[in-house]
Amino acid sequence: MSTKLEERQKQRQDEIITAARRCFRASGFHAASMSQIASEAKLSVGQIYRYFSNKDAIIEEMIRRIIDSRIEEMQGKTLVEGMPQALAWRQTLNEDDDALMLEMSAEATRNPQVATMLIEAESRMFANACAHLKKQFPHLSDEHIRCCVEITAVMIEGTIYRRLTPLKVPSEQLEPLYQDILNMLFSAK
Incomplete structure (x- = not known):
């Protein structure tokens, strides 16, 4: 207590x-x-x-909280559930967190301590996503799971960045393509 x-x-x-x-x-x-x-x-x-102790300590705590929130959000859900729709329609869990993570990425180019924090946070998120996916897809090899997480991360992070610009293709056309990509990634290997 x-x-x-x-x-x-x-x-x-x-x-x-x-x-x-x-x-x-x-x-x-x-x-x-x-x-x-x-x-x-x-x-x-x-x-x-x-x-x-300093501004970097505040940034570190902020990163920890954002990653904790994202990991918590992942629990109890299938990783691919709703993802095609979220990617196609550029939906987000937390717009403010996304903007801060983009800002942290920019700061990481100037500040090696922030770069280290982001690397550690991303490693934690990656490991958690791999473990989560392995539970959902036990038939997939660990190597294949890591590849799936990497490709999924690129799609999610790319979508976060692309939210800054107007959509060039109707979401209705993108959603089935994202579904096809995810089906291909998680098919038996």
Whole structure:
């Protein structure tokens, strides 16, 4: 059972993360300062440093939460259930998380620590997706499962990026093609 102090610390961290998300969306990771985050959180910079050692620690916690949320969303669902529709219609679980992950990718090109965080987060997500798919498709080899996860990740991440531009082809035409791709990926090998 958590103490009141632990609950208060968790609440403060949540407030800081929420404020940081707003600042990062408005200014980008590189341009957002600790003083902006503090102002948005209605705290002093010193108070923020009690909970996070630096801006990279805030980014790391943000990445962890986004990945945890995506892994949790994956549980109890078949990975391919609804995917053709989601890809064709460019649906998303969380538009804000998608935008922040794109921003983190840009920051990773400038900041090796953020690049390392993203690599570790992606590895965790990849391993979880492989384990999840193996339960659904036990007849597929581990190598084939890894290939399926890689191709699926490319389709999902590409769709996230493509959401920034107008759709060039009707979703109704794309959906059966995505279904064909997924059927081919997960057929017996």
